[in-house]
Amino acid sequence: MITARDDLRRTFDSLPAGAGAASWWGRAWVAALEGRSGDAARLGRGRAYAEDGHVDAVTVTPGRIVAYVRGSRARPYRTELALTVLTEEEWDELLEDTAAQPAALAALLEREVPQALADRLLPGVRDLVPHCSCPDVGRPPCKHAAALCYRAARLLDEDPFVLMLLRGRGERDLLDELARRNAAHAARERPVADVDLPGVPARAAVHRTARAPLPAPLDAPAVGSAPAYPDERGAPDPLALDQLASDAAARAHALLATGEDPIAGLTLWQDAVRLATAQPPTSGLAASTRALYRDLAAATGRSPGDLARAVSAWRQGGSAGLRVLEEEWDPPAGPFDRARPALLAAGRGPFRPRRNRLSGRTSQLRLGRDGLWYAYESEPDEEDWWPCGPPSADPLTALASHR
Template identity: 75%
Template sequence: MITARDDRRRTFETVPPGVEAQTWWGRAWVAALEERSHDAARLARGLAYAEEGHVDAVTITPGRIVAYVRGSRARPYRTELTVAAFADAEWGDVLEAVAADPAALAGLLEGEVPTSLADTVLPGAGELVPRCSCPDVGRPPCKHAAALCYRAARLLDEDPFVLLLLRGRGERELLAELARRNAAHAARERPDAEPAFPAVPAREALARTGLPPLPAPWRVPDSVGLPPAYPSDASGPDPLALDQLASDAAARALALLRTGDDPLAGLTLWQDAVRLASAHPTAGLTGPARTLYRDLARATGRTTTDLARGAAAWRQGGLAALTVLEEPWDPPAGPFDRARPALLAAGRGPFRPDRNRLSARSRQLRLGREGLWYAYESRSDEEDWWPTGTPSADPVTALRG
């Protein structure tokens, strides 16, 4: 119902259905306007306008209710109802009366205007002043102001804080002030009572005191313990995946505890999936391991073959080896000028260069940006290269793998 609201301005795009006030304070509001009018016909027209939905969004601020009311002309009329807002001293009396009366406070919080405030907050005859931009110069209220009054009564029915806003205070500030005053009343009534919750005196809490030294940190464990055994359940997660994630998280936590750095924090989703898959060699995968490869490949949008090749590279040399697998680059000529004669001298035959790669039938060497050579193998009749062996700064050693 409310589309815009701050503590001292509320706008109601729609109003509760019906035009007849339902509460005693809503009816008192309407009576304040009706007692001012001596034209029953205008009031009847205003009631009809309200029933037919001629009143647009209603905005309420301290001392004022404003809305545009559509009449017989195309352009709606700006209509308002004003009532005097309370001064601070008057508000002090109102708040004190409510805070001192538990029944009044409870009624207000439950959405009712306490009867003890009836003579104070409700406008009396002549106190509610209507204004309208229509050409009706007769004695107010005009039919547009009457329509606004009937619609405003339904807002008051729903929320008594609307009436209090008219008198000058918003709901949040009222509730905060009532809570403060109510606590003060309770403290005066039971000055020596202990609070019903654990507490320390404010002076003690704010006193400057020395803090004891922190205890010595626990000794860093030598290794990661075994994770718990996860039972197999058709409706639950895969036990192998849970075991691997638990073991991996524990190993990373131990490394972080020892060094203060997590070297895996910057990995992409694909790189981390390759790292996890590398713990399971592809040859002779068990059923659960095949499931793990399938799920990791699906999550990264790759094939299981891509994942297996990447895992082989990770086992070969970690992230650097995976980068060599996936990112060709153009190195300077010096490493190749030294590598090719060394390979010939070792009886490894001629290698043809292509970017950072040296290839010969079923063997290949790839140069990483850090200066290491990585060996690859393939069937001689196809270009299907797989990482093998251990990287080395010497191409012959890397090829021997």
């Protein structure tokens, strides 16, 4: 369920391809920023940045669109475009006009910007205000802001409700309000007919009726150990066969009890890590465990060391922890700006930032897509990071948990 608060913040990890706007309102958006720039070369570089995929995840909130744009240095630049939010009085007039005009309402429901309302929604030449953390002190926009503008135009092509959000209203709130106003207009315009309509009395429609109870579900069978394979030449490894049979029985039991497969959707590598994690941590030196790691690693094209590190990540945070181990990404604006000062204030710095990672001499924090911080450790000044400690929404708590 989308709440009103969730509706006012949208992040787009995957953006439509290209940098050229396809819709007339997308081109109007681009023209608003291009109109305030006299530097065609800078705009051209911004368009090239957009086409080459230099703009990472885009976050849209009322009055602001923010993204990290990768330029010539390792850490991307924080870039934003600001647009004035409409007042309550302006929104009231715009919504009333939309609800009263069937063509405007139909265009909006078809995810188009109504021509009749364009002047009040689309920005003018001086309405879009760019900001960027890059050192370019020339006349705005810089090439990073231009790149964000071109990519945002492609978002507007696909979903004009992004423009509504920039002007201050989320899609769910906007559609609910338009439905209410449109119904009010229709009620005022439609005469009441004095006719008998077919139907049933309201009391009969909501009257409770007794229904026969459903039969009790069958008892789930007990879960036991699968028999080991006989010790024959060329036979599968008994430990591996026993583990796979037991795992299949546990999955079947879960399906019978809950109707859901607990590992549906896992890749071959993720499932191999999950199977290896089923071995108790204290059995890491046993010959049987080493054989299992060797076979699982060979089946997935990885090394036993890769598998051991992945098992540590899985024990740290499940499939989300494994994703944090293997994926670098550029998070939306905010988390690093809050985390780094907090770490320095607590005497835990300095940390070097790189994408979603903050690295020190022996400690590292990685921000997952779930909003949690995952702690890693290494020998001093080495880049051999291993997961350690449970994740936390607070970077200091995550960092302290493994000490």
